[in-house]
Amino acid sequence: MVCLGWKQTWYHASIRLQENFSKRLLNPNRPITSMPLKAHRTVIAVAVLANLLRVAMCRELEYATVFWNAGAYSPMYTETNGLYFLTHYYWVHGAGTITNVGLQQSYALGQYLHGRYAELLTQPCYKGALFVKSTDDDIAISSALAVVAGISPILEYDVWNGSDTTWRPIPIRVSSPNDDDYLSLPKSGEEYNSLRDKIFSSDWMMNYMSNESDFFETLYNKTDKHWNITNIYEFAADVSMVLQQPTLSVLASLIGNDGTIDALHQVYSIYLGSLFTDFPGQYTTAVSKLQGGVLLNHVVQDILDRANEPREMPVLTGYSVPTTTLVGLLVTLGNYDWVAPDVSSAIMIELYNDSGTYQIEVHYRNGVNTINPLKIYECDYSCPLENFTYIAERFLAADAEIEGGSGSSSNTTIDDDENDDSEDDTSIATCDGILIGFISALFIVSFLSIGVIIYLLGKARAPNASEFDRL
Incomplete structure (x- = not known):
């Protein structure tokens, strides 16, 4: 599937943004507490946007x-x-x-x-x-x-x-x-x-x-x-x-x-x-x-x-x-x-x-x-x-x-x-299958993202709690 118009431009831009945030979030050399919570939300938003554009790109x-x-x-x-x-x-x-x-x-x-x-x-x-x-x-x-x-x-x-x-x-x-x-x-x-x-x-x-x-x-x-x-x-x-x-x-x-x-x-x-x-x-x-x-x-x-x-x-x-x-x-x-x-x-x-x-x-x-x-x-x-x-x-x-x-x-x-419309029907049916697959992938990615966020938030709060107890 090929798209050379504005959809592809925005889609690839969202993918690059998502990758950048993911690299920052999962960088083992960066303390997790230095990553603000709003960036986590941005990762989710960008992931959702990328998947929505992926669904819309049946072209x-x-x-x-x-x-x-x-x-x-x-x-x-x-x-x-x-x-x-x-x-x-x-x-x-x-x-x-x-x-x-x-x-x-x-x-x-x-x-x-x-x-x-x-x-x-x-x-x-x-x-x-x-x-x-x-x-x-x-x-x-x-x-x-x-x-x-x-x-x-x-x-x-x-x-x-x-x-x-x-x-x-x-x-x-x-x-x-x-x-x-x-x-x-x-x-x-x-x-x-x-x-x-x-x-x-x-x-x-x-x-x-x-x-x-x-x-x-x-x-x-x-x-x-x-x-x-x-x-x-x-x-x-x-x-x-x-x-x-x-x-x-x-x-x-x-x-x-x-x-x-x-x-x-x-x-x-x-x-x-x-x-x-x-x-x-x-x-x-x-x-x-x-x-x-x-x-x-x-x-x-x-x-x-x-x-x-x-x-x-x-x-x-x-x-x-x-x-x-x-x-x-x-x-x-x-x-x-x-x-x-x-x-x-x-x-x-x-x-x-x-x-x-x-x-x-x-x-x-x-x-x-x-x-x-x-x-x-x-x-x-x-x-x-x-x-x-x-x-x-x-x-x-x-x-x-x-x-x-x-x-x-x-x-x-x-x-x-x-x-004979069989080929057109096949094309549209294929497109529908792609849509269903992308929607399913969207839900799976969303659940996985929530799990990762909960895990990372737990890791981020633990050091802060021990420091508070010592005080």
Whole structure:
């Protein structure tokens, strides 16, 4: 049973508090008379609170979908940005390839996901519990391999190459270039191209370019090249990748001071966001119906299928995608803050079963520094599946539908007379058994606690009585 929300936070906090008081109370090196009686009562109160929270936590994580981008890679546009001289000396695998630093970052993300979903992945990943798909480019595929190696560490009985190989190959699916690849955003098309042109020629964008004219002039003086919002992203992306390499960060001084670097990052963030929306949000819905909404509705369909068949594999689906795809999904979810995702970032969409009622939680890991829950429009951080499905339907194209969703209300409890409810009944019955077990444990712990308190109070009073008699 897994809970990553406020219940788990308070539950573990109460457990730690209970353990601290227990250690103080039962410390053989501490005189029992030095422990005030109110601390004994606190131990009981905390124990009761912990057990009550344990009873209340009948909430199970059943499925998760994770999107991530790659770790650091060598600059892609070295020929146009004057970095070609580094390609053969530093990035020996060439331009646009994941670096050793990037592999380490992707592997660390996999380790984080392994820890987060350890109780969900009760079966080995190669048995079908994990499904991973990547877009068809070398960086994304390499990242997928490194992340999976971190998610599924090798077990002792799985060592297949002596003791030197610390991972077991897990299948990775790759999107075919000939398919309608919904993982690669933005997808070109006449309608989308028209909307994108409107965004880049909007008053908001023109005002932004005007306000940044001094910055673009500074770059022109350094590079002898005219820059604007539509071509500077290549330069900004390359600089960002250079800064990821510790031994090359000194090259930043050739570009400018920290203010110049920050301005480059901001321009890059504005460019990525403008592929899917404008700052006033006038084009968000229209673009999302062609881009992030398509991806979101694929996710919702997978979630609905999993809610109907909670015992089916896989239980964790991962997608290795470009940074632009992460931005498009964040825009559709209403959570792009105009700061470009760092390398090795992830969006985690989780399905919980709370006593038969399904809920969605979305978390965003921006690089390795922050992990934040996302509030999806008017929905709370823990969003009923029915509400989440309704939000996704806003971004359906006119000729698209979510099976079982569009045109009909989704049943949050997934209780359909035409379906076999035996598995749901088993889940609820199991939950009831857990409740009974916890309640029984609560009574046993309470009686044991009272006995311990009576014994300790007796021990505490005995020395005091003898001292009173001597007086």
